[in-house]
Amino acid sequence: MRIYIETMGCPKNIVDSETAAGLLESKGHEIVAAPEDAEAILVNTCGFINDAKTESINRIFDLSAYKEENGAILMVSGCLSQRYGTQFAEAMPEADIIIGVNDYDRLPEILEQYQKDTQVCTGRKEDEDYVEIGPRKRMGTSYSAYLKIAEGCDNVCTYCIIPYIRGHYRSRGEEEILKEAKQLAAEGVKELILVAQDVTAYGMDFDGEYHLAGLLKKLCRIDGIRWIRLLYCYEDRITDELIETIASEEKICKYIDIPIQHASDKVLKEMNRRSTQASTEATLKKLRDAVPGICIRTTLIAGFPGEKKADYFILRNFVRDMKFDRLGVFAYSKEEGTVAGRRKDQVRRDVKEARRDRIMALQREISLAHNEELVGRTIEVLVEEEDTPGVYLGRSQWDAPEIDNSVIFTADRELQPGEFVQVVITDAYDYDLSGKLAE
Numbered sequence: 001m002r003i004y005i006e007t008m009g010c011p012k013n014i015v016d017s018e019t020a021a022g023l024l025e026s027k028g029h030e031i032v033a034a035p036e037d038a039e040a041i042l043v044n045t046c047g048f049i050n051d052a053k054t055e056s057i058n059r060i061f062d063l064s065a066y067k068e069e070n071g072a073i074l075m076v077s078g079c080l081s082q083r084y085g086t087q088f089a090e091a092m093p094e095a096d097i098i099i100g101v102n103d104y105d106r107l108p109e110i111l112e113q114y115q116k117d118t119q120v121c122t123g124r125k126e127d128e129d130y131v132e133i134g135p136r137k138r139m140g141t142s143y144s145a146y147l148k149i150a151e152g153c154d155n156v157c158t159y160c161i162i163p164y165i166r167g168h169y170r171s172r173g174e175e176e177i178l179k180e181a182k183q184l185a186a187e188g189v190k191e192l193i194l195v196a197q198d199v200t201a202y203g204m205d206f207d208g209e210y211h212l213a214g215l216l217k218k219l220c221r222i223d224g225i226r227w228i229r230l231l232y233c234y235e236d237r238i239t240d241e242l243i244e245t246i247a248s249e250e251k252i253c254k255y256i257d258i259p260i261q262h263a264s265d266k267v268l269k270e271m272n273r274r275s276t277q278a279s280t281e282a283t284l285k286k287l288r289d290a291v292p293g294i295c296i297r298t299t300l301i302a303g304f305p306g307e308k309k310a311d312y313f314i315l316r317n318f319v320r321d322m323k324f325d326r327l328g329v330f331a332y333s334k335e336e337g338t339v340a341g342r343r344k345d346q347v348r349r350d351v352k353e354a355r356r357d358r359i360m361a362l363q364r365e366i367s368l369a370h371n372e373e374l375v376g377r378t379i380e381v382l383v384e385e386e387d388t389p390g391v392y393l394g395r396s397q398w399d400a401p402e403i404d405n406s407v408i409f410t411a412d413r414e415l416q417p418g419e420f421v422q423v424v425i426t427d428a429y430d431y432d433l434s435g436k437l438a439e
Helices: 011-026 050-070 079-091 104-113 162-166 174-186 212-219 240-248 265-270 277-290 309-322 349-372
Strands: 002-007 030-032 040-045 073-078 097-099 120-122 144-148 191-195 227-230 252-257 295-302 326-331 378-388 391-395 407-410 420-428 433-437
Touching (some): 011 030, 079 097, 144 174, 240 252, 326 349
Parallel strands (some): 073 097, 097 120, 227 252, 252 295
Antiparallel strands (some): 420 433
8 A cells, every 4th residue: 555654743753653654664565755646644743732733633634635535544643643532533533543652563454454434543552661663664864863762751741741642751772772773874874863752861761870871872883873963851861971971972963952941940840840040050061161062952931830020031031141052932832631731820822922032032142143153164064955056955063953053055066965064154144054165
């Protein structure tokens, strides 16, 4: 059967989709690049915040047109279907097959047994340990790949529904991670991006110890890998050993994503975060002292329930003083089933959105200042695509794909996606850089 897969949401969903594609292909199905060519369509949804849910639902409706036009089977998977289960099935009669995040291993069987004009809905609870399904069929770029090292989350932040969707934290076996990383390198991947809900918790469920630094050192020994990037590191688990590993290992990008969420100790406590403003500032100083030039990315929430003006000013001043290299701010999204969602002291939508916008305006100034410091320097850039003849788009080691900045540069020779080149930076903008290929 010809199957088209569309992925919504985060990099972890991308890995799930590619795993499903590999399993389906191993059972004789063909993965196609366009929905109009498909006999079955799989939409892997995101259910993290309201905007993501709306986007997923709208896309399901869009793709349901192919069900009417050519009789394609419409399948839905991911966080949204896992979260709402039968309730989702009742509200979405357009979907023929609805599975959760723990059912990908059963998808070929479910598809094979599917009877036309019926609806199948299943959402199995998570397994006790991390489950290996099989080899992925990568559907992204040939040179960059996400590498999932754990599933689930035990942090139980009061605003977040993910632990209830993805289950408890399960670290993936080191041997399997290294095996997949070597396979990806053999396929031509040059950038590995480690993902989990919290990569710094890797191995804690094995023996109560942190194992990320040791895993990174082994990944750095794999031939062919040029960059290793870390996403989603919790501040209180960034150990001295991890910092030393980032500093000493050449392949590890001098980049770290730390979702801090807030700076007010009162708000952090109500979010059930373990960090404080003081501990965060101390960790950032350690990182910057040990790894000169490190790019620190963070995400923040504006307008958390009960956030007063004083809390907002603490957050704004924190952003001003810490001068993050990369930063994103979300207006708090009230999620049903969460502790924060049940609170009565919700912040008005216009207030939280205004607070978000003011912090982002401040960050634009900070980002521009950081970028202006790079004018005149020559930096290494990973080529991603040719935008127009002789003009290319790429990324530095300080930029994660589809999240951070781009480097736009000219070249007087033909370049290939995945090629590493030296670029002289000639101009800076709020978020992007421009330059020319170094001679």
